[in-house]
Amino acid sequence: MSRRTVSALPALAVILALLGAWELYVDLGGVDPLVLPAPHAVAASLYDDRGLLWSNFLVTAKEIALGIVAAMAAGFTMAVVIHFSPALRRGLYPLLVASQAVPVPMLAPVLALWLGFGLAPKVVVVALVSFFPVVVTTLAGFAAVDPELLKLMRTLDATRMQTFRRVELPAALPSVVTGTKIAIVVAVIGAVFAEWMSASSGLGYLFEQSVAQLEPARAFATTVILCALSIGLFAAMTLAERRLLPWAHQPKSEGDR
Amino acid sequence: MIQAPAQPAAEAQGFGVRVEGVCKTFRGRGSAVQALEGVSLRASPGEIVTVVGPSGCGKTTLLELICGLTGADSGTLRSDPAALMPQRDLLLPWLSAIDNAALPLRIHGLARDQARATAAPWLERFGLGGFEHARPAQLSGGMRQRVSFLRSLLAGKPVLALDEPFAALDAITRAEMQGWLARVLESEPRTVVLVTHDVEEAVVLGDRVVVMSARPGRVVQELHVKLPRPRRRTDPEVVALREAVLQALGVAA
Numbered sequence: 001m002s003r004r005t006v007s008a009l010p011a012l013a014v015i016l017a018l019l020g021a022w023e024l025y026v027d028l029g030g031v032d033p034l035v036l037p038a039p040h041a042v043a044a045s046l047y048d049d050r051g052l053l054w055s056n057f058l059v060t061a062k063e064i065a066l067g068i069v070a071a072m073a074a075g076f077t078m079a080v081v082i083h084f085s086p087a088l089r090r091g092l093y094p095l096l097v098a099s100q101a102v103p104v105p106m107l108a109p110v111l112a113l114w115l116g117f118g119l120a121p122k123v124v125v126v127a128l129v130s131f132f133p134v135v136v137t138t139l140a141g142f143a144a145v146d147p148e149l150l151k152l153m154r155t156l157d158a159t160r161m162q163t164f165r166r167v168e169l170p171a172a173l174p175s176v177v178t179g180t181k182i183a184i185v186v187a188v189i190g191a192v193f194a195e196w197m198s199a200s201s202g203l204g205y206l207f208e209q210s211v212a213q214l215e216p217a218r219a220f221a222t223t224v225i226l227c228a229l230s231i232g233l234f235a236a237m238t239l240a241e242r243r244l245l246p247w248a249h250q251p252k253s254e255g256d257r
Numbered sequence: 258m259i260q261a262p263a264q265p266a267a268e269a270q271g272f273g274v275r276v277e278g279v280c281k282t283f284r285g286r287g288s289a290v291q292a293l294e295g296v297s298l299r300a301s302p303g304e305i306v307t308v309v310g311p312s313g314c315g316k317t318t319l320l321e322l323i324c325g326l327t328g329a330d331s332g333t334l335r336s337d338p339a340a341l342m343p344q345r346d347l348l349l350p351w352l353s354a355i356d357n358a359a360l361p362l363r364i365h366g367l368a369r370d371q372a373r374a375t376a377a378p379w380l381e382r383f384g385l386g387g388f389e390h391a392r393p394a395q396l397s398g399g400m401r402q403r404v405s406f407l408r409s410l411l412a413g414k415p416v417l418a419l420d421e422p423f424a425a426l427d428a429i430t431r432a433e434m435q436g437w438l439a440r441v442l443e444s445e446p447r448t449v450v451l452v453t454h455d456v457e458e459a460v461v462l463g464d465r466v467v468v469m470s471a472r473p474g475r476v477v478q479e480l481h482v483k484l485p486r487p488r489r490r491t492d493p494e495v496v497a498l499r500e501a502v503l504q505a506l507g508v509a510a
Binding site: 148 | 326341360394
């Protein structure tokens with residue numbers, strides 16, 4: 001067994017123990033399956049309803065993917081603009097923080113009103129909730145650049161743009177990735193929420209339908225798929241980071257402070 | 258600078274460095290720290306001047322003034338264009354050794370292949386052959402300092418401002434690197450201002466040793482080192498000079 005497999009064992013054991021306890025509680029405790037379905041029932045639904053789950057998964061995955069890409073593009077651009085212009089920083093940053101105070105639950109119905117019941121309002125909600133973490137972490141990445149490094153670039157006669165391209169931008173990339181990881185988690189929540197407000201497909205919609213149709217096992221199965229989507233996106237981001245930015249995670253060697 | 262030279266030319270001729278009566282105070286919120294108080298220093302073209310003093314005597318400030326990173330409050334300062342070699346190597350962790358060394362060439366507009374082709378023979382010469390594509394994290398401390406020095410050299414400026422270049426290294430590597438630097442400067446003469454708190458390093462490397470006092474930094478003594486190179490640290494004359502510097506610093510011999 002590889003070291004990574006071994007290190008995953010305790011977590012796996014806890015999950016299995018929890019599932020086991022849940023199963024025993026439902027089977028032996030006389031719990032109404034409409035209130036709490038047993039894990040085996042959820043597993044059965046995952047298999048039986050696979051076609052339904054898959055088609056709705058595709059809808060939600062598309063909303064999240066488009067929303068995050070939009071948030072990354074807009075968030076990164078905004079961070080660069082703010083980084084370059086102190087005036088815009090003073091003008092935009094407070095608004096940016098204040099925008100986070102607007103509750104998305106209030107926004108979603110309005111967006112449905114403006115954009116209809118299709119893909120667009122969901123993508124906008126996902127992008128709105130994902131935008132903030134990307135901007136804030138990217139700005140933090142720019143701010144964390146070693147000032148000595150900027151001095152060095154000046155002695156090398158680097159222009160402002162050269163310093164940005166060769167030092168600030170690469171130095172901030174790991175922060176952009178961190179922001180995107182945070183964005184992924186809130187994006188899934190945002191997508192489900194937007195689907196509850198107005199949708200005819202998607203995992204959030206399927207969940208609501210399943211509860212209404214007294215199909216709790218399917219509702220739980222939907223939740224499992226949502227979790228898997230979230231974890232999968234997060235893992236993909238981590239993997240991309242290791243492949244594309246290997247230097248960001250190298251253990252620092254002796255004397256390198 | 259419009260075009261970087263294909264090979265950094267041995268630009269020993271020029272003006273050198275002339276610092277006269279320079280004062281510099283850093284003002285913070287409600288406090289002021291006087292870093293330099295009437296410091297005068299001169300480095301003729303091709304001369305190696307070592308500046309030795311206790312921590313916090315404004316040595317780094319002096320180099321920043323020479324490199325034009327900050328201005329003096331009073332006094333005059335004239336210098337040929339200077340490249341800084343920072344105390345920490347400050348290599349970019351995402352670039353390979355060769356790309357770090359070639360960074361000034363890229364900034365001066367050379368294409369990547371051209372910049373690499375220029376830097377490659379230098380890496381070979383500096384004992385970094387085979388490590389061209391290693392990232393800084395994979396290099397030893399001594400190797401990183403050599404890449405950092407090469408980066409300063411490839412900036413193609415007549416003056417090198419070296420800020421405690423070997424302070425972070427272990428004693429053995431430091432001794433090796435001092436010998437190495439002396440040899441490199443023999444074949445690639447530059448006007449050098451090297452600041453250090455290592456008295457031995459100052460005496461072994463310098464044509465002239467400038468001794469500075471603790472804050473506020475002042476020049477307390479200047480010693481000419483007219484010894485042939487390579488110098489041994491056990492040479493009686495080197496030992497005697499070292500004692501003289503220590504005395505000037507107020508450290509009982």
